[in-house]
Amino acid sequence: MNHKIENRTTKSPFPHRIALLLLAALLLLVAGCSPAGQAAANADGKIRVVTTIGMITDVARNVGGEHVEVTGLMGAGVDPHLYKATESDVNRLLNAQIVFYNGLFLEARMEDVFEQMAESKPTVAVGESVPVADRLASPQYAEHFDPHIWMDVKNWMRVVEKIRAELSAFDPDNAADYQANADAYLAQLQELEEWVQAQVVTVPTEQRLLVTAHDAFHYFAKGYDFAVFAPQGISTESEAGVDDIRRTIDLVVERDIPAIFVESSVPPDVVEAIVEGAKARGHDIRIGGSLFSDAMGEDGTPEGTYIGMIRHNVQTVTSALRGE
Ligand SMILES: [Zn+2]
Incomplete structure (x- = not known):
């Protein structure tokens, strides 16, 4: 039995060749146009x-x-x-x-x-x-x-x-x-x-509460001794509900927070709703500026670099929370 099967595979290579061709076609699909499955350097060798x-x-x-x-x-x-x-x-x-x-x-x-x-x-x-x-x-x-x-x-x-x-x-x-x-x-x-480090200490500890739409600032908070709060959670996949917004309004009113922040990659409506709600309760609050959370600024601007983005955020947050 075994011998028979072996004979058949060695003596008729045709199915084997079809399998190889199929494999080659698949590799081409996966690897685009480069036949070896390896992408090549660009024209300048980069x-x-x-x-x-x-x-x-x-x-x-x-x-x-x-x-x-x-x-x-x-x-x-x-x-x-x-x-x-x-x-x-x-x-x-x-x-x-x-x-x-x-x-x-x-x-x-x-x-x-x-x-x-x-x-x-x-x-x-x-x-x-x-x-x-x-x-x-x-x-x-x-x-x-x-x-x-x-x-x-x-x-x-x-x-x-x-x-x-x-x-x-x-x-x-x-x-x-x-x-x-x-x-x-x-x-x-x-x-x-x-x-x-030198900038964040200009904000008194009790005023270091950073309220944004989505929860992108926990590492900032841990690294630079801030508290953070965001009604929208860590991914923008979820939407802030009415209860989330109400809780945030309570928080900014109770803690007498002078400013909260919008983000360049997140629609501003949730933050605007919080500002409206807090104002309706007689609390003086404003949008402290727009932060770069998950995307940098436009190419060719200072904020279009990582260093410029961080400088912008820290400057915006510290000056707004100092009440300037
Ligand atoms: Zn994010």
């Missing part, structure tokens, strides 16, 4: 890097320097919690040689795509460079961590180190350049961290 949120794009450009061509999928004002990969995004990902995303369930609707990309190229969730002991639990999803790690500059320095390590492993010939670039950028982030 490594094709694809990133998700602008903050990661900025790190990849700073560390990769002249050796990389970085394409960020999510621009100013884009909400990563709700973002779905478009057809052209999928093509960019297929042509990428390395993919950097935040992970920790930030880009919740792209998880499947990243899983697929991980089969053919380094696909790195940079947020996982924050050790588990230093991650915050998601107040919304029991099985996930809070993904908004960039809000504490100390965490973001770990991400710089992670991206440096990944680029160096991929392209060891230029490891010394990646190291030098990372060191220079880390020095800027260290300076930023010291500046943030």
Whole structure:
């Protein structure tokens, strides 16, 4: 019996060949146009890097320097919690040689795509460079961590180190350049961290309550000794209900909070409703400004960089909470 079957497979290679052809076709589908399943460098020989949120794009450009061509999928004002990969995004990902995303369930609707990309190229969730002991639990999803790690500059320095390590492993010939670039950028982030520390202490401790629409500021709160409150939860996927808004109005009235904040990537209606409600109860409160929570500002503006975004947020929050 066995002998017969063996005979048949060796003597008629036809089905085997069809299987190989099918496999090749599948690989082509998965890997776009490159037959080996490996995406190639761009025309200038630069490594094709694809990133998700602008903050990661900025790190990849700073560390990769002249050796990389970085394409960020999510621009100013884009909400990563709700973002779905478009057809052209999928093509960019297929042509990428390395993919950097935040992970920790930030880009919740792209998880499947990243899983697929991980089969053919380094696909790195940079947020996982924050050790588990230093991650915050998601107040919304029991099985996930809070993904908004960039809000504490100390965490973001770990991400710089992670991206440096990944680029160096991929392209060891230029490891010394990646190291030098990372060191220079880390020095800027260290300076930023010291500046943030000096700014936050100008707000009296009892006034350090940051109220925003969605819960993106827990790492900021932990890193810089603030309390935070957001009616909308950690992902913008959920909507704030009437009860959430009423609870927030109670809080700002009780704590005599002078300002609350809108976010560039979240519609302002919830925050506006809180301001209206608090005013109706005779409490003097205003919108203290717009913060960059999950997206940076426009390209070419100071807030279109990670450092500029953090400086803007800290300046806006501290001056509004001091009552200026
Ligand atoms: Zn968020």
